[in-house]
Amino acid sequence: xxxxxxxxxxxxxxxxxxxxxxxxxxxxxxxxxxxxxxxxxxxxxxxxxxxxxxxxxxxxxxxxxxxxxxxxxxxxxxxxxxxxxxxxxxxxxxxxxxxxxxxxxxxxx
Amino acid sequence: xxxxxxxxxxxxxxxxxxxxxxxxxxxxxxxxxxxxxxxxxxxxxxxxxxxxxxxxxxxxxxxxxxxxxxxxxxxxxxxxxxxxxxxxxxxxxxxxxxxxxxxxxxxxxxxxxxxxxxxxxxxxxxxxxxxxxxxxxxxxxxxxxxxxxxxxxxxxxxxxxxxxxxxxxxxxxxxxxxxxxxxxxxxxxxxxxxxxxxxxxxxxxxxxxxxxxxxxxxxxxxxxxxxxxxxxxxxxxxxxxxxxxxxxxxxxxxxxxxxxxxxxxxxxxxxxxxxxxxxxxxxxxxxxxxxxxxxxxxxxxxxxxxxxxxxxxxxxxxxxxxxxxxxxxxxxxxxxxxxxxxxxxxxxxxxxxxxxxxxxxxxxxxxxxxxxxxxxxxxxxxxxxxxxxxxxxxxxxxxxxxxxxxxxxxxxxxxxxxxxxxxxxxxxxxxxxxxxxxxxxxxxxxxxxxxxxxxxxxxxxxxxxxxxxxxxxxxxxxxxxxxxxxxxxxxxxxxxxxxxxxxxxxxxxxxxxxxxxxxxxxxxxxxxxxxxxxxxxxxxxxxxxxxxxxxxxxxxxxxxxxxxxxxxxxxxxxxxxxxxxxxxxxxxxxxxxxxxxxxxxxxxxxxxxxxxxxxxxxxxxxxxxxxxxxxxxxxxxxxxxxxxxxxxxxxxxxxxxxxxxxxxxxxxxxxxxxxxxxxxxxxxxxxxxxxxxxxxxxxxxxxxxxxxxxxxxxxxxxxxxxxxxxxxxxxxxxxxxxxxxxxxxxxxxxxxxxxxxxxxxxxxxxxxxxxxxxxxxxxxxxxxxxxxxxxxxxxxxxxxxxxxxxxxxxxxxxxxxxxxxxxxxxxxxxxxxxxxxxxxxxxxxxxxxxxxxxxxxxxxxxxxxxxxxxxxx
Numbered sequence: 006x007x008x009x010x011x012x013x014x015x016x017x018x019x020x021x022x023x024x025x026x027x028x029x030x031x032x033x034x035x036x037x038x039x040x041x042x043x044x045x046x047x048x049x050x051x052x053x054x055x056x057x058x059x060x061x062x063x064x065x066x067x068x069x070x071x072x073x074x075x076x077x078x079x080x081x082x083x084x085x086x087x088x089x090x091x092x093x094x095x096x097x098x099x100x101x102x103x104x105x106x107x108x109x110x111x112x113x114x
Numbered sequence: 115x116x117x118x119x120x121x122x123x124x125x126x127x128x129x130x131x132x133x134x135x136x137x138x139x140x141x142x143x144x145x146x147x148x149x150x151x152x153x154x155x156x157x158x159x160x161x162x163x164x165x166x167x168x169x170x171x172x173x174x175x176x177x178x179x180x181x182x183x184x185x186x187x188x189x190x191x192x193x194x195x196x197x198x199x200x201x202x203x204x205x206x207x208x209x210x211x212x213x214x215x216x217x218x219x220x221x222x223x224x225x226x227x228x229x230x231x232x233x234x235x236x237x238x239x240x241x242x243x244x245x246x247x248x249x250x251x252x253x254x255x256x257x258x259x260x261x262x263x264x265x266x267x268x269x270x271x272x273x274x275x276x277x278x279x280x281x282x283x284x285x286x287x288x289x290x291x292x293x294x295x296x297x298x299x300x301x302x303x304x305x306x307x308x309x310x311x312x313x314x315x316x317x318x319x320x321x322x323x324x325x326x327x328x329x330x331x332x333x334x335x336x337x338x339x340x341x342x343x344x345x346x347x348x349x350x351x352x353x354x355x356x357x358x359x360x361x362x363x364x365x366x367x368x369x370x371x372x373x374x375x376x377x378x379x380x381x382x383x384x385x386x387x388x389x390x391x392x393x394x395x396x397x398x399x400x401x402x403x404x405x406x407x408x409x410x411x412x413x414x415x416x417x418x419x420x421x422x423x424x425x426x427x428x429x430x431x432x433x434x435x436x437x438x439x440x441x442x443x444x445x446x447x448x449x450x451x452x453x454x455x456x457x458x459x460x461x462x463x464x465x466x467x468x469x470x471x472x473x474x475x476x477x478x479x480x481x482x483x484x485x486x487x488x489x490x491x492x493x494x495x496x497x498x499x500x501x502x503x504x505x506x507x508x509x510x511x512x513x514x515x516x517x518x519x520x521x522x523x524x525x526x527x528x529x530x531x532x533x534x535x536x537x538x539x540x541x542x543x544x545x546x547x548x549x550x551x552x553x554x555x556x557x558x559x560x561x562x563x564x565x566x567x568x569x570x571x572x573x574x575x576x577x578x579x580x581x582x583x584x585x586x587x588x589x590x591x592x593x594x595x596x597x598x599x600x601x602x603x604x605x606x607x608x609x610x611x612x613x614x615x616x617x618x619x620x621x622x623x624x625x626x627x628x629x630x631x632x633x634x635x636x637x638x639x640x641x642x643x644x645x646x647x648x649x650x651x652x653x654x655x656x657x658x659x660x661x662x663x664x665x666x667x668x669x670x671x672x673x674x675x676x677x678x679x680x681x682x683x684x685x686x687x688x689x690x691x692x693x694x695x696x697x698x699x700x701x702x703x704x705x706x707x708x709x710x711x712x713x714x715x716x717x718x719x720x721x722x723x724x725x726x727x728x729x730x731x732x733x734x735x736x737x738x739x740x741x742x743x744x745x746x747x748x749x750x751x752x753x754x755x756x757x758x759x760x761x762x763x764x765x766x767x768x769x770x771x772x773x774x775x776x777x778x779x780x781x782x783x784x785x786x787x788x789x790x791x792x793x794x795x796x797x798x799x800x801x802x803x804x805x806x807x808x809x810x811x812x813x814x815x816x817x818x819x820x821x822x823x824x825x826x827x828x829x830x831x832x833x834x835x836x837x838x839x840x841x842x843x844x845x846x847x848x849x850x851x852x853x854x855x856x857x858x859x860x861x862x863x864x865x866x867x868x869x870x871x872x873x874x875x876x877x878x879x880x881x882x883x884x885x886x887x888x889x890x891x892x893x894x895x896x897x898x899x900x901x902x903x904x905x906x907x908x909x910x911x912x913x914x915x916x917x918x919x920x921x922x923x924x925x926x927x928x929x930x931x932x933x934x935x936x937x938x939x940x941x942x943x944x945x946x947x948x949x950x951x952x953x954x955x956x957x958x959x960x961x962x963x964x965x966x967x968x969x970x971x972x973x974x975x976x977x978x979x980x981x982x983x984x985x986x987x
Contacts, residue, residue, distance in 0.1 A: 031146040047150060048173040051143060055178040067142065074152075077145030 010062075010095050016041070017053045018092060021063055022084045029068075029079045030054060054082055062088030123151045124164050127171045135174070136181045143174060196526075197533060203513070204534040211506055214882075218502045219538060221878045223545035224871055225495020226582070230550060232488035232868075235563050239476050242383045242460035246324045248420055251287075253427060253453040255279070255417040255434065256466060259718055260448040261762070266718075266799060269466040269473070271417045271451075273407045274441070275434075276316065279417070283433045285425035290316040292386070292416035293397055294471045296811060297666060299840070300371075300390075301364045302352045308666065308841050311472050312390040314397040320375075322420045323386075329359055330375025339395040343375035348389050366668070371396070382564070385460040385474050386416075400667065400808055410442040411705045411716070413468060419453070427453045442705075447718060464941070467796055468703070477857045479941060484861075487868050490630045494872055496589045497623045498879035503535060504593040504620070505886035514597055515605030527598035535590025539582045560863065592619070617887075621919055624883055627876040628923030628960060629930070634869030635956040636931040637938075640948065641862040644939060647946045648855055654789025655697070655732040660816050660847040661829075662696050666840055667809040673836050677813065680832045686818045686825040689731035693724040694810040697791050698850035706802065708763065709772035709779060717763055719755075719775065720801040722791070723810055728803070729786075731816045739769040739784030742805055746783075750805045753780040757788045759800035775802060793854035794944040814847070873960070877967045880916070884968040888912060888975045896980035908976040909969075916968055917961070924957045931956070 010018065020036050021028045034050045037043055057063045068079045084092075131147075132140060147170055154163040208215040243249060255275060259266045276291045295312040320332040320343070327335070328346060335343050342363055349358045358373045365371050371392060380387060399405070405412035421427060434451045442449065454462065461478045469475060514527060522530075550565060557563040665674075670692065678690045694702065702723075705716030728734075729741040737757065742749045753775060760768045771782045788798045817825045826844065833842045852859075888895075895908060903911075932948060939945040 029146065030143070031149055034150075046173055047146060047170060048176070051146075051174070052176055052178060055139075071145070074145040074149040077141050077148065079145060080139075080142035 010091050013049070014053050014057060015092070015095060017050060018057055018062055018084065018088055021054075021057075021082045022089070022092065026081060026083055028082045057088070058082075060087075061085060062091055121155055121160060123148060123167050127168050131171045131174065134181060135179045139179055143179065147171070147174075200530050200533045201537060203530075204537050207506070207510070207534070208538070211509075214502065214506050215538075217878050217881070218499060218506070219542050219545055221502070221875050222495050222499050222539065222542035222585075223549060225492050225498075225875060226542055226546035226585075227549040227553070228868055228871055229488045229492045230546065230578075231553070231557065231563070231565060232484045234565055235864075236481050236485055236488075238383060238564070239461065239481050242476065243385055243456050245381050245383070246322075246456065248322065248324075249456050251421045251423060251425075252322060252456040253419050253421060254456065254459055255289075255419055256452050256454055257413065257438070258450050258452060260450065267452075267466045268413050268468040269416070269463060270413045270468050270470050271415055272410045272412050273405075273415045274410050275438070276415070276417045276419075278437050278441070279419060279434060282437055283430060285422050285430050286419050287422050288318040288322050288420040290319040290322055290418050291394060292316075292319065292418065293394070293414065295392060295397075297664060298366050299666065300352070301367070302361070305352065306839065307351070308843070309389065311388055312392060313386075313388045313472070314394045315391045316394045318420075319391065319418075322418060325380060325384075326378040328376045328378055332375070335375035336391060336393040338372075338374075339393060340369060340371050341374040341393040341396070342371040343377060343391040344373060345377045345389055346379055349373075349376050365392075369396075383460075387472050387474060405704070410438070411718075413703060414470075416470065416473070418456075421453075427455075442716075464795070467792055467799075475857075477861070479938065480857060480861045483938070484864060484868075487634070487865065487872075490634070491868060491872050491875065492585075494627050494630055494875045494879070496585055497627050498875055498882065499535075499538075499585075499589040500592045501620060501623060501879045501886070502882035503531075503538075503590065504596060505882040505889075507531070507593050507597050510597070511600065511605040514600055515602045518600075518602035518605065524598045528594040531594030531597060532587055532590045535593070536583055536586030539586035539589075540579075543578060543582045563860075563864075620883060620886070621915075624880065624916075624919050625923045625926065627879055628920055628964075629927045631869075631873045631876040632923055632927035632956050632960055633930055633934065634865070634872045635959055636927070636935065636952055638862075638866045638869045639952050639956060640931075640935045640938070640946075641858070641865055643952075644942065644946050645855065645858060645862055648794050648858075648942075648944075649852070651790075651794065651944060653697070653851075654787060655734045656816075657697070657848050657851055659819050659822075660731070660814055661826075661844050662847050662850065663813040663815065663829075663833075664843040664845075665811060665813055665837075667811060669837050669840055670809045670811065670813075674813070676836050677832070680836060681815060681829060684825070684828055686821075686828070687815060688818060689727045689814075689816040691725055691728040691731050691814045692806060692810045693722060693728060693812050693814055694806070694808070695722055695791070696812055696814065696847055696850055697789075698854060704776050706763075707774040709774060717759075717800065719759055720791070720799050721776065722801065722803045723806040723808065724803060725805060728814070731814055732789075734789050735787040737785045737787050739782070741784055741786075749783070750807070751778050751780050752783040752805070754784045754786055754803040755782055756786050756798070756801045756803075758798050759802060760785055762800045776804060776807060778807075780804065790944075794942055795854075797943050873963060877963055880964055880967050881971070884916065884971045887915065888971045892975060892978065892983045895975050895978065896983040899976075899980040900984070905976050909972050912972040912975060913965065913968060916964060920957070920961050920964055923960075924953075927956075928953050 016037065017033060020033045024032060024036065030047060030051045033054070034045060034047045037045045037050070054063065054065075058065055062085060063082045064085050065080050065082050068081050070076055070078055128144070131144060135143065147167065150170070151163055151167050154166060158166075208219075246252060254269070255271055256267065256269050257271050259268070273291060273293075276289045279286060279289050291314075293314040295310075295314055297308055297310045298312070300307050300309045315336055317334075317336040320327070320335060327343070330343065335341060344352070344358065344363075352358065352363060353361060358376060361373050362370045363373060377391075397407075399407065419430075421430065431451060431453045434453075435449075438449055438451055460474065461476045461481070463469065463475045464477065466475075517527060517530075554565045557565055674692060681687045681690050703718055703720040706719045707716050722728075724742075726742045726744055729736065739754075741754065742752065746752070753773065755763075755765075755768060765771055765782075768782050768785050773780055773782060786803070790798060791801060792799065815829065829844070830842045891912065895912070898908060898911070931953060935948045935952075939948075
């Protein structure tokens with residue numbers, strides 16, 4: 006596979022794409038907790054984001070001053086073209102695997 | 115937006131996060147954390163939120179968030195390499211100037227070692243009697259007799275006092291008596307020892323004082339008559355390897371003492387010292403003594419009281435005084451008692467006489483004196499170090515110049531010299547340890563000062579390292595300030611002229627050192643002359659060529675006459691007398707009533723018991739009447755007074771007066787001139803001389819001068835043939851008298867030693883200063899030489915400055931010497947005066963030593979070829 010993407014990284018990257026231009030550490034943490042019902046620490050989300058940034062899948066920019074959180078700015082993340090292709094690639098790989106499953110196997114569930 | 119009060123997240127967590135987190139991520143992550151915190155506080159409460167906040171902060175530590183030095187653009191200096199370079203340069207400089215460096219290191223080491231040695235001595239002296247668990251509540255009861263002419267302080271009290279206190283006074287838990295048992299024979303089987311250093315002690319003694327027992331029960335060991343408690347050493351001496359518990363020691367061949375306890379070796383810092391304790395009920399008043407244990411006038415017992423925890427010593431003392439006065443009343447004398455706290459007994463008993471045997475007393479002024487000397491020596495050593503380091507660094511102008519040109523800021527050069535100074539200080543500390551290690555035996559044997567083993571210094575290491583560091587910084591501060599101030603151009607040209615202010619400062623240091631040296635030199639002279647004065651003062655009797663032989667009471671009773679006759683047959687023996695005391699501070703005393711006076715109107719008189727030849731033997735002068743004579747058998751109830759006693763009792767015609775004294779009506783037959791039967795610390799007390807009514811313990815033998823050892827062997831062979839087994843225990847009277855001044859002797863030798871060291875140190879500093887100033891005057895010397903100056907003239911020019919400094923120091927030192935000298939001499943009732951020659955002698959001594967020191971440099975400078983120093987210009 007051209008772009009190595011871990012399971013957790015993939016989730017984070019999907020959410021960055023979903024919350025386009027409004028994704029930051031805490032929002033993604035909350036989304037994971039709410040949408041996936043999965044307990045996650047903020048630091049691991051941040052770590053994943055920085056790792057993705059290193060790999061070039063996301064880009065970050067610092068937003069404007071806020072009135073909450075002591076006036077501290079937010080670091081927003083946006084998915085890059087490379088990130089998109091990594092997501093697509095990963096999705097296609099999965100689809101390919103899905104397609105390999107004989108139909109009766111799923112029907113019997 | 116509406117502003118609301120938001121509880122702030124944990125401040126320290128924020129600080130910690132900011133400390134570790136890199137700048138790029140810090141703000142945004144912290145924002146997320148705060149946002150999360152505010153939400154959590156509403157949902158889960160502040161406590162959980164704060165806890166989670168901390169956990170999150172800790173979780174965020176990872177490779178993305180941590181600060182990385184490389185990424186910052188700021189320049190970071192490489193401190194370790196710089197300090198390594200400083201150390202290297204330090205070592206190179208020391209190696210290059212070996213003689214200077216060793217003078218410097220050695221000088222400071224001597225200062226540090228002296229200081230440490232004195233510190234240990236003082237600490238030992240201050241730690242006396244602190245090992246008793248109840249030491250706060252233990253007091254010694256002493257008594258004072260106040261007369262119109264002055265007060266007499268007696269450490270020992272009458273035997274009835276302790277039971278009186280126990281029965282009548284509340285607020286006292288326990289009270290014990292202690293009675294010194296004179297020399298007796300103690301035997302186990304056929305091993306016989308003549309033993310002193312033994313006390314009779316009440317049963318509670320071991321419950322008041324914490325002298326530890328190895329075996330036996332401290333609460334019952336001294337309960338019964340004929341019980342004895344011995345130290346471990348004595349156990350070995352008497353019983354070898356056997357277990358002494360329950361065994362018997364025979365006392366004076368007639369009583370059996372049962373060993374009921376074995377003591378651990380006594381701590382060396384106990385003011386009471388003993389080898390054995392015998393239960394007080396064993397004590398029998400010796401035959402012939404006129405008092406019994408109910409006496410209120412026989413001051414021969416120590417009384418120690420353990421007060422209840424919250425008792426008020428003052429009110430208890432008032433009660434004891436009332437009790438005392440209810441039982442005895444002396445004419446013209448007010449008797450009061452004093453409760454002396456245990457911890458102040460060792461150092462605070464200077465005013466007491468009648469202290470008794472086996473009780474040790476220290477001297478507070480010795481301790482203060484030595485502490486001051488220690489500090490002075492350290493100051494001298496530090497100043498020296500400053501002067502020498504500055505002189506030593508002058509040749510380093512080029513180095514400093516180069517450093518400055520290469521960008522060293524002033525602060526860095528200061529740092530460099532501080533590092534050097536600290537390094538040299540630590541070298542000195544090591545040398546100081548070596549000095550202490552090698553001087554231990556000297557201090558033990560010559561000065562009686564026990565220094566602890568090196569292992570005991572471990573607990574001091576942090577203190578020492580800290581102190582050395584501070585000394586290093588302080589003494590390095592001056593040279594570093596001077597040297598870092600040079601302009602690089604001047605420094606590179608090697609043209610290091612120091613300003614006038616610097617010279618004044620260094621001269622000031624020098625004067626200070628000289629003042630201290632002068633004080634110590636004068637101090638040594640004063641102490642030595644006072645000791646000489648004490649040694650040579652005519653005490654009212656001849657102390658030369660008198661031997662004193664210790665005789666057991668029973669031997670005295672049996673053999674005195676035959677011994678005396680046999681001794682007197684030798685041509686070398688001039689006189690023989692018996693006596694119970696020998697001018698070394700010991701005395702007995704008792705109440706004296708003028709015939710017809712009321713029973714309770716008594717004068718307290720010290721007394722000697724002696725026989726006929728005493729007056730001839732000692733050369734004491736008779737003022738009136740006659741001395742005891744064999745022609746008057748009635749002299750056994752006669753008495754002789756000294757002038758002080760006559761004055762005290764106000765006798766117009768002393769001879770013939772009848773006085774009730776020592777349970778007999780005695781008539782005064784003579785008056786002797788006052789003589790010093792106590793040490794010169796105290797005034798002469800009223801005293802009486804009577805014929806022996808008990809068996810005394812001393813024989814005094816006056817011998818002809820010359821070939822004493824032959825005389826001694828003659829006497830010893832006589833002794834063997836008459837007395838037999840008992841040891842022949844002979845000493846010189848003079849030595850006994852000398853022992854009263856042991857403290858002063860010790861102080862004298864310590865002060866002598868340390869003032870010699872201080873003078874040497876000051877001269878080392880002087881040498882440094884001279885080098886410094888001569889170096890900067892070389893060109894001047896060259897020009898003077900070229901213009902025809904003579905060698906003598908040059909030496910004058912070069913030395914003048916230092917002679918002026920020494921004269922100045924003399925001006926400052928003399929008033930101090932006057933003040934401090936009189937302060938110390940105030941300890942003596944009989945003392946020398948500070949004469950002018952003491953000041954002049956110390957000043958001259960210092961001047962000569964200083965001139966010799968500087969001559970090396972000045973002569974060298976004056977002999978330099980002027981071409982060498984002038985060709986550069």
